[in-house]
Amino acid sequence: MRLLHSFITLSFASLSVSALGLSDDTVAKVKDKMLNIIHYSWENGTATEALLELDEPDVSVYGKKPFPPPRVLSADSPVIKIAQYALAGRVPGKKPIMDGDGASGDPASMGVAVLLANSTLQDPTYFRAAADQLDFLLNDVPRAPNGAISHRESEVQPWNDFVYMAPPFISYYGALTGNITLVKEGKRQIGLYREILKDTNGTCLWHHVMMGSWQDPSFWGTGMAWVAAGATRTLQTMAKSQFAFQLIPDMWELAGWTGELINAAWQYQKPDGSLPNHANLPDDFSDAAWTALLASATYRLAVQTGNEQWIHNAEKAFKWVETQIADDGTLKSVVNPLSWWELGAQSPEGQAFVLLLQAAYRDFCKYKQTWAAPTLLSIGWSH
Numbered sequence: 001m002r003l004l005h006s007f008i009t010l011s012f013a014s015l016s017v018s019a020l021g022l023s024d025d026t027v028a029k030v031k032d033k034m035l036n037i038i039h040y041s042w043e044n045g046t047a048t049e050a051l052l053e054l055d056e057p058d059v060s061v062y063g064k065k066p067f068p069p070p071r072v073l074s075a076d077s078p079v080i081k082i083a084q085y086a087l088a089g090r091v092p093g094k095k096p097i098m099d100g101d102g103a104s105g106d107p108a109s110m111g112v113a114v115l116l117a118n119s120t121l122q123d124p125t126y127f128r129a130a131a132d133q134l135d136f137l138l139n140d141v142p143r144a145p146n147g148a149i150s151h152r153e154s155e156v157q158p159w160n161d162f163v164y165m166a167p168p169f170i171s172y173y174g175a176l177t178g179n180i181t182l183v184k185e186g187k188r189q190i191g192l193y194r195e196i197l198k199d200t201n202g203t204c205l206w207h208h209v210m211m212g213s214w215q216d217p218s219f220w221g222t223g224m225a226w227v228a229a230g231a232t233r234t235l236q237t238m239a240k241s242q243f244a245f246q247l248i249p250d251m252w253e254l255a256g257w258t259g260e261l262i263n264a265a266w267q268y269q270k271p272d273g274s275l276p277n278h279a280n281l282p283d284d285f286s287d288a289a290w291t292a293l294l295a296s297a298t299y300r301l302a303v304q305t306g307n308e309q310w311i312h313n314a315e316k317a318f319k320w321v322e323t324q325i326a327d328d329g330t331l332k333s334v335v336n337p338l339s340w341w342e343l344g345a346q347s348p349e350g351q352a353f354v355l356l357l358q359a360a361y362r363d364f365c366k367y368k369q370t371w372a373a374p375t376l377l378s379i380g381w382s383h
């Protein structure tokens with residue numbers, strides 16, 4: 001009976017998901033478009049992560065055994081090319097990997113790619129760049145009274161975007177170098193950010209920018225999706241590190257924070273599957289960028305914890321996102337990433353979010369089809 005039940009569940013899951021997923025042709029166009037328009041530090045960093053998860057999944061933290069990386073990436077990989085480009089343009093004497101326009105967190109989004117490039121290119125300059133980036137975050141950037149590393153260099157000002165840029169890198173660096181303090185620091189920073197940015201008025205949404213000389217307390221969608229996706233990647237990094245067993249309570253706490261935000265955000269999903277650019281403003285335009293990234297994080301969290309309660313939201317979202325991809329691969333209906341209240345014509349990060357969604361969906365389907373145990377529940381088994 002049990003077996004029959006599982007079989008039925010599996011069949012339904014397979015059936016209901018088989019209608020989703022982008023064609024190879026669409027994926028290729030979305031990717032080309034992304035590579036043609038990335039420009040700012042975080043766009044380049046996010047592009048490398050999307051390419052890793054999509055095209056080099058065994059090397060990404062969502063692979064089976066990413067520490068140490070199971071293979072060296074090819075020097076032709078666009079992940080390596082983008083990292084090389086970043087280092088070629090590095091400002092001498094400055095610790096950040098790239099020019100972040102005053103944002104402390106954004107250049108760190110390239111950190112994982114730079115660490116992988118260190119092995120591909122056999123060039124310790126890359127490892128030193130990652131080490132400098134880490135040193136900068138930990139020791140030079142101002143901090144909030146609770147210890148949160150500011151997203152801005154010039155003053156203490158946490159932005160929720162930071163959660164995608166820095167914590168996954170800090171934890172990855174720790175996992176790669178065998179430093180449990182650093183692996184935990186990624187998670188700790190997310191908790192400190194939550195203390196500052198989580199709405200105290202009952203919604204559990206996160207504000208965009210707080211403290212400092214100006215604030216944006218709005219519940220900007222992309223910012224919250226950055227949080228959800230940064231948190232799931234940090235969680236995954238912890239789960240795949242050599243310290244996973246010791247970190248089980250920390251990981252469940254982080255999973256709880258992530259589920260809390262994902263749950264809060266999906267409450268605002270429109271009937272067509274999209275999310276309004278500002279979660280709590282139903283008349284705000286539908287934004288395909290955060291709709292895609294939140295769906296991606298939702299699939300990731302489900303594989304990590306086994307909690308599939310938001311999968312139907314993610315599926316509806318994915319269906320809608322598919323309708324927003326133009327013939328040339330451009331994701332339409334996207335917020336202008338530089339002007340958070342405006343509809344834009346295209347979005348470099350939005351292009352990456354589609355790839356992150358496709359990768360997360362693919363891995364979720366594989367998890368269902370192989371009847372695999374959720375990541376966090378399988379950790380004890382190997383000890």
Ligand SMILES: *[C@@H]1O[C@H](CO)[C@@H](O)[C@H](O)[C@H]1NC(C)=O
Nearest residue numbers: 038039040041044085086098
């Ligand atoms: C990001 O990559 C693009 C295309 O390779 C390049 O033009 C741009 O200068 C890069 N930006 C940074 C901050 O490295």
Ligand SMILES: *[C@@H]1O[C@H](CO)[C@@H](O)[C@H](O)[C@H]1NC(C)=O
Nearest residue numbers: 118119121122123124127176
């Ligand atoms: C970085 O590259 C150098 C030179 O190839 C190598 O000795 C070192 O082990 C690498 N470090 C990491 C963390 O991969």
Ligand SMILES: *[C@@H]1O[C@H](CO)[C@@H](O)[C@H](O)[C@H]1NC(C)=O
Nearest residue numbers: 134135138178179180181182
């Ligand atoms: C871990 O990293 C931190 C921060 O860089 C450093 O202070 C500490 O000494 C490291 N611990 C080990 C065991 O290497």
Ligand SMILES: *[C@@H]1O[C@H](CO)[C@@H](O)[C@H](O)[C@H]1NC(C)=O
Nearest residue numbers: 199200201202203217218280
């Ligand atoms: C808190 O929620 C109430 C009721 O929804 C609303 O009237 C009030 O403006 C909110 N306060 C803040 C600071 O968001």
